Structures are given as C-alpha cells and as structure tokens.
Amino acid sequence: MATRRDALALAAALAAITLTPGAISTASADPVKIRIGWSTMPGHLIPVLYSKPDILKHYGKSYTVEPIRFRGSSPQITAMAAGEIDMAAFGPLVLALAVTNAHLDVKVVADIIQDGVNGSHSETFLVRADSGIEKVTDMKGKRVGTNAIGSASDTAMRAMFRKNKMQDKRDFTMVEVAFPNIPAMLDEGKIDLGTVLQPMSKQLLDTGKYKVLFTSSDAMGPSQLVFLAANGKFLDANRAALMDFFEDHVRAVRWFTDPKNRKEAIKIIADFMQQPPDSLSYLFTKEDYYRDPFMAPNVKSIQDSIDIAVDLGLAPRGIQVSPEHVDLSFVKEAQKRIEAGQ
Structure with a gap:
C-alpha cells in the first residue's frame, strides 16, 4: 500500500511536469494548492487522479493538488479543523460530527464511492470459514475489527449488530485496526470479524478460507459510502480555481472509469499501490464500488445514514x-463544461 510520502512525491512530480516556463502566463496569481485527505486505495482514487497531465486542462495553472493519507474518515475532522487539509474523504456520520462537535463549516461537494448501487460491490465484513460463525448472533463474546469509530464502515457494522439486538461492550468487543492490518488480524485469530476492502476482499474469498458474514448493503441498503467534503470558507475564497479543479477532477474520474482506458488505468493504480495489475482485475466492474458518472453525491442517502447513526447512539444529534x-x-x-466539450 502506498504511503503519504508516496502521495506527496507524486504531487511534487506532477507540479514539476506541469509548471513549465510559461505554463501559468495567463494566470494572475500562483495556482491554488488544494490539500485533499484520503484513506483507501483504489477506492478513493484521489492519489492517482492527477497522474495524467494530458487529460487535465487546468492543473498547474489555476490549481495544484496535495493528496494526504489518513487511516479513515474520522481523523480528517481534526486535520480540517487544524487547517491542514481543505477537502476530505468523509463518511456520513463524520460529516455530522464535523459540524456538531468540531463546529466546522463543511460542505458535501462530490461523490467518491457509493455502496451496493445498481448491483455494484458492497463492503464486506468477513470471518474465517472455520470460525464456526454462521450468523451475526454467533458474534456474541467475539472481537470485531473496525478501521475507525464513526467511519462509514463502522456505522454499517453497528447497524447490522443493532438489527440483531447486539451492542458493543455488552455482546462483543470493538478493536480499532487500520484497514491494511485487518486481514492479518483475522488470520491470526486476534479478531473474529473485520471490514475487508477490495482488492483484499476478493483475494481472501478466493482462497476459500474466509466468508462474508454480511455486507454494508445488508445492514443499511445502498448508500453513499464516502464523499468529498470541503471547507466552506476555502470554497468561497477560491471559487474560480475550484471550478477548474472540479472540471479536471470529474474528467479524470471519467477517464479512469472509461472501459477503453481500463488497462492503462489499472496499471497506473497498480504501480501506485505497488501491486500486480492482475490483483486489481475487479476494478471498474460490478465487483467494484459505484461511482456517479459526473461525481454527483447522493445527498438523501447521506441524510439517511446520519439518521441511522444518531439512532445507533454514535452521535448526540444529527x-x-x-x-x-x-x-x-x-x-x-x-458536467456542463464536459458535456459542452470545452
């Protein structure tokens, strides 16, 4: 898995490529630097979206990007409050906590990934096949791995336990574990259930040693799993540059998800993740998360997820x-610019 250092190096390399003499001759000021939080690849795509300058019209002219990696959505609240990032990959509950607890002026601005939409992949919660765990109630007295309390994955997991009248601490024990470490913790018997993301989910299931106990869609139905949220003051102060950024951002996502670019797109992602391309064969198929073609988030789904989280007691208010x-x-x-062919 690539590190924050890798992401910073990529951003620096891109700046070197695009900021050639005369590249910003039409600009009245230095490009706006946009610091974006992310936590998982390839789901979020953020660290690689700016790796093909030929499909970006405005990179290095009106804006540049610094992707910054975090363990999950929740830690990005603190970073945004401290002024360390301008945009974040948030889950619904994290948005609510950013507003009610951190008192941030934060806006939902774009889709990142949606779960279980139109038959697409839904986040998996795995147990070992030999664990004897066949249903959710079999988790009584067991240990559950969660990437971060309050994350989208955590909320879905708790919603499923709630459906089965089970509560943290009373019926099971939650253990915070970074996503990349969950498979090893499952394998070593240190946890009994964990959220396993693609591509590791497919890889583990293919071994026959693991099975899906439930999915996020089982718990909550189709949902806006992660979305791009931005500091409202940053949006207001840099609106023109950010219009350019989002044109490029949406254009890049559309390039990566276009079937005719799939082979090259997967290679770019595989190189970043330091994995063989074959391990990412599920990407941009029905085994992958859904991404809106113009990155429009499902606001109703975000609201529904927040309401569920409040009902679960994960936040004092919504x-x-x-x-x-x-x-x-x-x-x-x-969307207007892209459809107009500008």
Whole structure:
C-alpha cells in the first residue's frame, strides 16, 4: 500500500511536469494548492487522479493538488479543523460530527464511492470459514475489527449488530485496526470479524478460507459510502480555481472509469499501490464500488445514514444536510463544461 510520502512525491512530480516556463502566463496569481485527505486505495482514487497531465486542462495553472493519507474518515475532522487539509474523504456520520462537535463549516461537494448501487460491490465484513460463525448472533463474546469509530464502515457494522439486538461492550468487543492490518488480524485469530476492502476482499474469498458474514448493503441498503467534503470558507475564497479543479477532477474520474482506458488505468493504480495489475482485475466492474458518472453525491442517502447513526447512539444529534451543508455547484458546472466539450 502506498504511503503519504508516496502521495506527496507524486504531487511534487506532477507540479514539476506541469509548471513549465510559461505554463501559468495567463494566470494572475500562483495556482491554488488544494490539500485533499484520503484513506483507501483504489477506492478513493484521489492519489492517482492527477497522474495524467494530458487529460487535465487546468492543473498547474489555476490549481495544484496535495493528496494526504489518513487511516479513515474520522481523523480528517481534526486535520480540517487544524487547517491542514481543505477537502476530505468523509463518511456520513463524520460529516455530522464535523459540524456538531468540531463546529466546522463543511460542505458535501462530490461523490467518491457509493455502496451496493445498481448491483455494484458492497463492503464486506468477513470471518474465517472455520470460525464456526454462521450468523451475526454467533458474534456474541467475539472481537470485531473496525478501521475507525464513526467511519462509514463502522456505522454499517453497528447497524447490522443493532438489527440483531447486539451492542458493543455488552455482546462483543470493538478493536480499532487500520484497514491494511485487518486481514492479518483475522488470520491470526486476534479478531473474529473485520471490514475487508477490495482488492483484499476478493483475494481472501478466493482462497476459500474466509466468508462474508454480511455486507454494508445488508445492514443499511445502498448508500453513499464516502464523499468529498470541503471547507466552506476555502470554497468561497477560491471559487474560480475550484471550478477548474472540479472540471479536471470529474474528467479524470471519467477517464479512469472509461472501459477503453481500463488497462492503462489499472496499471497506473497498480504501480501506485505497488501491486500486480492482475490483483486489481475487479476494478471498474460490478465487483467494484459505484461511482456517479459526473461525481454527483447522493445527498438523501447521506441524510439517511446520519439518521441511522444518531439512532445507533454514535452521535448526540444529527444535522440537516441540505441545503446548508451541500454545494453541488462545482460538479454541476463540471458536467456542463464536459458535456459542452470545452
């Protein structure tokens, strides 16, 4: 798995490629630096979206990007509050906590990945095949691996336990484990259930040693798993540059997800992750998460997920997402520009 250092190196390399003499001759100021939090690859795609300058119209002219890696959505609240990032990969509950606990002015601006939409992949919660665990209630007295309390995965897991009248601490024990470490913890018997992301989910299931106990869709139905959220003041202060950024951002996602570019796209991602391309064969198929073609987030799903999280007691109170905490003007403008062929 690539590190934050890798992401920073990539951003620096891109700046060197695109900021050639005369590249910003039409700009009235230095490009706006956009610091974006992310936590998982290849799901979030963020660290590689700016790796093909030929499909980016504005990179290095009106904006540059610094991708910054985090363990999950929750730690990005602190980073945004400290002014260390401008945008973040948030789950629904994290958005609510950012507003109610950290008192941040934060807006939902774009889709990242949606779960279980149109028959697409739904996040898997795996147990060992020889564990004797056949149903959720068999988890009584067991240990559960969660990447971060309050993350989208954590919320779905707790929703499933709630459906089965089970509670943390009373019926099972939650253990915080970074996503990359969950398979090893399962294998070593240190946890009994864990959230396993693609591509590792497919790889583990193919061995026959693991099985899916339930999915996020089983727990909550189709949902907006992760979305791009931005500091409202940053949006207001840099609106023109960010219109350019989102045009390129949406254009890049569309390039990566276009079937005719699939082989090259997978190679770029595999090189970044330091994995063989064959291990990512599921990418941009029905075994992958759903991504909206113009990165429009499902705001209703975000609201529904927050309401579920509050009902689970994961937050003292919820928020009304729309209209105060949503700004879709950027992806709407991106769609207009792309469809107009500009």
